Amino acid sequence: MRNVIIIGCGCAGNTAAIYTGRAGLNPLVVMGQEPGGQLSITSEVENFPGFPEGIQGPDLVENMKKQAERFGAEYVWGTVDAADLSKRPFRVSIDGEWQETRTLIVASGASARWLGLPNELALIGKGVSSCATCDGAFYKEKKIMVIGGGDSAMEEANFLTRFGSEVTLVHRREEFRASKIMIDRARANPKIKWLTNTAVDDIYDVTKGEVTGVKLRDLKTGKVWDQEVDGFFLAIGHIPNTKPFGGQIDLDPDGYIVSKGGARTNITGVFHAGDVQDRTYRQAITAAGAGCMAAIEAERFLEEEGH
DSSP, X not given: OEEEEEEOOSHHHHHHHHHHHHTTOOOEEEOOSSTTGGGGGOOEEOSSTTOTTOEEHHHHHHHHHHHHHHTTOEEEOOOEEEEEOSSSSEEEEETTEEEEEEEEEEOOOEEEOOOOOTTTGXXXXXXXXXXXXXXXXXXXXXXXXXXXXXXXXXXXXXXXXTTOSEEEEEOSSSSOSXXXXXXHHHHTOTTEEEEOSEEEEEEEOGGGTSOOEEEEEETTTOOEEEEEOSEEEEOSOEEESOGGGTTTSOXXXXXXXXXXXXXBOSSTXXXXXXXXXXXXXXXHHHHHHHHXXXXXXXXXXXXXXXX
């Protein structure tokens, strides 16, 4: 019987582990499909407080993990593939093996949607990014490309004009899913160029270890051409990792956990932290703060229950 199981070991999960560990709760942390979360594929992090020279994303999450282990947190490789939250103690299946716990902190994050291009994953953190707020400042006076057609694509393109010499917005269709106000705002920005009815077929250059350009294709004429670009930003959405909890934890239509205030879910004793619930900020520091909130909620809940 565990006092607390934490699902996920990104900034949210690791911070929750530090706090529950220091509280003497001996948390079990399930590392999940993407150990370290999105920071594990981020090269340099310049906006996390306390690191004036910046820090590598994988180093930041590894430091957090070591800190949590110092306070008694136990980490296990594996993925939660099922859960029974109908009664207490809660039961979660870690790669088919069931564990019981008095409280549960879901910090399983959200996975960025990728295009599935041959060189895409190899260049993540080397010019390919899914977070303009995180990585935009690395592309001052550089050529930037944004992929997408929704509000987030418009917002990211506008944001990136603060840094890039030019921003090209690429979309597969003529029409955009974005709201009129967001499209109008982007259209009014002279630094944004538009490529509609256009697909990206590949990204260059893996051999150089950085993005140098892309291969584009006109979906109406079939014309193919190469275009020079330094930063490649995807704004085609995220997928929250909440599949095992469907029908139990309240989720919104896109699968994000619906918060019931603080770090609480609709199930007493089950808490949320980080990008699994946060579709607005999605930053390392906000995820860490959410992990702290969830840990304090879990600790207070256990205390009230007499554990």
